[in-house]
Amino acid sequence: MSGGSGGGEAALHPDVQEVLFSEERIAARVRELGATISRDYAGAEIHLVGVLKGAVVFAADLMRRLDVPVRLDFIAVSSYGVSSRSSGAVRLLKDLDENPAGRHLLLVEDIIDTGLTLQYLVATLRARGPASLRLCAFLDKPARRKVRVDADYVGFTVPDRFIVGYGLDYAGRYRHLPYVGVLKPSVYGG
Numbered sequence: 385m386s387g388g389s390g391g392g393e394a395a396l397h398p399d400v401q402e403v404l405f406s407e408e409r410i411a412a413r414v415r416e417l418g419a420t421i422s423r424d425y426a427g428a429e430i431h432l433v434g435v436l437k438g439a440v441v442f443a444a445d446l447m448r449r450l451d452v453p454v455r456l457d458f459i460a461v462s463s464y465g466v467s468s469r470s471s472g473a474v475r476l477l478k479d480l481d482e483n484p485a486g487r488h489l490l491l492v493e494d495i496i497d498t499g500l501t502l503q504y505l506v507a508t509l510r511a512r513g514p515a516s517l518r519l520c521a522f523l524d525k526p527a528r529r530k531v532r533v534d535a536d537y538v539g540f541t542v543p544d545r546f547i548v549g550y551g552l553d554y555a556g557r558y559r560h561l562p563y564v565g566v567l568k569p570s571v572y573g574g
């Protein structure tokens with residue numbers, strides 16, 4: 385480690401070939417989403433449920449753009465592996481800390497890909513008797529969809545490319561990048 389560069393724009397990560405959404409564009413969109421969601425929930429308290437780990441960055445930014453009361457909770461799920469994922473097998477790794485019954489749940493995801501994670505989460509959470517349940521996804525990749533999922537709020541629709549950053553990882557890395565970028569194929573052997 386050496387000294388800082390003295391501020392300014394962070395250099396593009398060497399494993400990233402192109403920026404899809406810059407930090408500034410993301411901030412503007414998150415601000416818009418926050419305003420829309422705040423209007424829709426006027427007079428209510430949101431029980432914001434972030435889906436670990438990918439949604440952490442988006443959830444943290446979005447909640448600071450809400451001007452209605454917010455409670456924060458997290459849930460974690462995992463698939464049983466690539467082959468079983470296609471069968472829809474998702475398991476709960478970490479449940480909510482608080483009972484969602486009677487609350488206005490806003491499920492916050494980083495990306496909807498096949499839709500299997502959200503399908504499982506919606507079924508699981510609906511069974512707990514929330515007052516309402518809505519979905520907010522930062523990114524939507526419709527080309528990969530296997531099951532129908534209707535998100536109430538979407539940040540951006542993305543093409544079927546290998547993207548990382550702003551919470552999204554590849555092999556556990558790149559979540560901290562402040563932008564969404566396309567990973568170089570040489571990194572994942574594509």
Ligand code: PRP
Nearest residue numbers: 436437438494495496497498499500501
């Ligand atoms: C990713 C992402 C969503 C899910 C979307 O999570 O965060 O939760 O996949 O994919 P789907 O629509 O095909 O179900 P991942 O399992 O990679 O875990 P992570 O959030 O910890 O990165």
